[in-house]
Amino acid sequence: MTSAEAAQHYFTKAARIMDVGERIETLLSTPLREVGVQVSIELDNGEIRTFRGYRVQHDNARGPMKGGLRYHLDVDHSEMLGLASLMTWKTAVVNLPFGGSKGGIAVDPSTLSIKELERLTRKYVDQVQDVIGPTRDVPGPDINTNPQVMAWVMDQYSRYHGHSPAVVTGKPLELYGCRGRDTATARGLLSICREILKDVGMPMAGTRFAVQGFGNVGSHSARLFAADGGLIVAVSDVHGGVKNPSGLDVPALFDHVKRTGTVKGFSGGDACSNEEVLTSDCDVLVPAAVGGVLTAPIARAVRARIVLEGANGPSTPEADDVFEQRGVLVVPDILANAGGVTVSYFEWVQNLQHMTWEEERVSTELERVMREAYEKVGQISRSRNLPLRTSAYVLAIGRVGKATVLRGI
Amino acid sequence: MPIPTPLVKKLVQIPIFGGLTVPEAAEFFEVAVEVSEPKGKVLFREGDESDALWVVLEGSVTVSRKGVELAQVGRHAVLGEMTLVDERETRSATATALEDVKLLKVPSKRVQKLLKADNVAVLKVVANLAQVMSKRLAAINEKLVSTLGDKSKKREELADFNRILTRWEF
Numbered sequence: 207m208t209s210a211e212a213a214q215h216y217f218t219k220a221a222r223i224m225d226v227g228e229r230i231e232t233l234l235s236t237p238l239r240e241v242g243v244q245v246s247i248e249l250d251n252g253e254i255r256t257f258r259g260y261r262v263q264h265d266n267a268r269g270p271m272k273g274g275l276r277y278h279l280d281v282d283h284s285e286m287l288g289l290a291s292l293m294t295w296k297t298a299v300v301n302l303p304f305g306g307s308k309g310g311i312a313v314d315p316s317t318l319s320i321k322e323l324e325r326l327t328r329k330y331v332d333q334v335q336d337v338i339g340p341t342r343d344v345p346g347p348d349i350n351t352n353p354q355v356m357a358w359v360m361d362q363y364s365r366y367h368g369h370s371p372a373v374v375t376g377k378p379l380e381l382y383g384c385r386g387r388d389t390a391t392a393r394g395l396l397s398i399c400r401e402i403l404k405d406v407g408m409p410m411a412g413t414r415f416a417v418q419g420f421g422n423v424g425s426h427s428a429r430l431f432a433a434d435g436g437l438i439v440a441v442s443d444v445h446g447g448v449k450n451p452s453g454l455d456v457p458a459l460f461d462h463v464k465r466t467g468t469v470k471g472f473s474g475g476d477a478c479s480n481e482e483v484l485t486s487d488c489d490v491l492v493p494a495a496v497g498g499v500l501t502a503p504i505a506r507a508v509r510a511r512i513v514l515e516g517a518n519g520p521s522t523p524e525a526d527d528v529f530e531q532r533g534v535l536v537v538p539d540i541l542a543n544a545g546g547v548t549v550s551y552f553e554w555v556q557n558l559q560h561m562t563w564e565e566e567r568v569s570t571e572l573e574r575v576m577r578e579a580y581e582k583v584g585q586i587s588r589s590r591n592l593p594l595r596t597s598a599y600v601l602a603i604g605r606v607g608k609a610t611v612l613r614g615i
Numbered sequence: 616m617p618i619p620t621p622l623v624k625k626l627v628q629i630p631i632f633g634g635l636t637v638p639e640a641a642e643f644f645e646v647a648v649e650v651s652e653p654k655g656k657v658l659f660r661e662g663d664e665s666d667a668l669w670v671v672l673e674g675s676v677t678v679s680r681k682g683v684e685l686a687q688v689g690r691h692a693v694l695g696e697m698t699l700v701d702e703r704e705t706r707s708a709t710a711t712a713l714e715d716v717k718l719l720k721v722p723s724k725r726v727q728k729l730l731k732a733d734n735v736a737v738l739k740v741v742a743n744l745a746q747v748m749s750k751r752l753a754a755i756n757e758k759l760v761s762t763l764g765d766k767s768k769k770r771e772e773l774a775d776f777n778r779i780l781t782r783w784e785f
Contacts, residue, residue: 224779224783225779226776226779227772227776229772585784586784589784600783601785604785605785607776607780608777608780608785611773611776611777614773615773
C-alpha cells in the first residue's frame, strides 16, 4: 500500500465512523481538477527529451490549494492524486485557509544538469501557469525540489502574470522566503511533543528519543529535542545508525555528519542498524525518513510509548492497528509534520502583505497553530474514544465538509 | 358481422363497458370486427391516425411510447380508448402483439357518430372511461409525488451532512 492509498484508507475509515454516506464520501474524495502536461526540453547536448508533468488539485473549499512539487521517477497520476488529498486533510487539521494539491514531473533530476533542471522547471510552469497562482494553487518544495527550483517557478510565473512571489513557497530567504522554514517541520514536531508529554505526565527532561532519518526533519528534530532537555538515544540514516542509552552528544554528532555526510561511524555511541533504531528502548520514536518503515512485525517490537510521525506515512495501516491494540500513542503524520506547510502558509501571508517576519514570530505563530491543532484532535480523541489518527481525519473531514456545506456545491 | 351474444356478455364485464345492457353493448359493437394478428405485429404506431378502439380477446400486447414500454396488457384490455375523448386524432403510443392475438376492433367513426347522437351506450362508456382516466391520473400523481419526493430528499443530502457535522465539535 502506497502512502497515498493509506491516506485514502484512513479517510474512508473516518468518513464511515462519521457516517457521512457514500455520496458525500465521493464528493470529498474526488479531485477538483487533474492536469497532465507534456514537459519537453532540449538537453545540453541538443537532444530533445519529453517528460510527463502533473498537477492534481484536490479541494479548494477552504482556500487556494497547497501542495508540493516533486521531481521523481515514481511520480504518476494516481500518486499525485493521493498526495493531493493528503494535503487537503493536512491543511484542514492545522486549520490553514488552504485546500490541497500536488504536482510533479516523472524525472530523475540527478541525470540533469542545473541548466536542464532550470529549463525543465520553467517549461513545466509554462504548462501549468494558468491553473496555479497565489489565489488558486500554490506549489512548494517536495522530494528533489529546493529553494532554487521554487525561485525559477516564481520567476517564470511572474513573466506571465507580473511580480508574484506568493505563487510558490519555500523560496530562498533572499527572494521572499520565510525565516525558520528549514526547521519548520521539526519545530512543529517539538510543539506537538511538548503537548503530548504534558498529557501523559512526562517531563521533557530525560525523555528518551529515537530518531530514524537524519535529513531536514530528523536532524533538526534531534537538535531541538536535545536542546529542550530530551535524550537522543538512537539515530540512523540510509547508511546506518548509532545508539547510546545515556544520550548522544548531538552537537558532536552534527559535526560528525558535517564531516562525513552520515551519522554512521559516530564515535559517541555504538553502531546499530536502521531497524534497531525503530525498536530501541526509548520513550518517543520519531520516524523521519521514508514511508512504510513501520510494518506490523516491527510495530509489535517497538518499545516506545509514543510514535511521532515526522515522515509521511511511516506506519502501514496494519502497523497502525498493532499500535492501537498495544496502546502505543501515534501522533499521525497529517498532524505531526504539518509544521512545514504551516510555515509555507506564513511565507504566503508575508508575500501577500509585502512583509517580513522575524524568526521568533514564525516560531511563536507556528507553536500556536500546532498546539491548537493538537488540542482539537485530542478533544475528539477523548470524547469519542478514537485514536489520534482517526480523530485528525475526522477533524479534517469536518472542517472541509463545513466549508463545502457553507459554500454550497 | 354481428358479435355473438356470449362474447357480448363477456364484454360487459370489462370495466369500461360496465353498466351497459346486453342490447346496448350489442349496439355499440354492431360494426366491430374480430381480427387475428401474429406475434410481433404492430397493431398501431405512435403518431398513426386513431381509427379504432381495440379490445384484446386473446393473447397479450405491449404498449410503448418513444421506445419506453408503458405496459403489457392481456385479455379484455382496451387499447386506444383515448380515441373516445381526444380531439387529437393520432395515436399516443405504439401497440405490438407479444404473441398471436385475437382482437375486437371498433372503428372510431362509429363511436364518434353514436356520441353525436347522444347514444346511451357510448355515453355510459365515456362515463366509465372518465373513471378509468381518473384512476390513472391518481396513479400518475402518486408517481409524480414520489419522483419530486426523491428530488427533495437529494436536496437534503447536503443538509444531512451538515447535521452530521453539528454532532461533532470541530
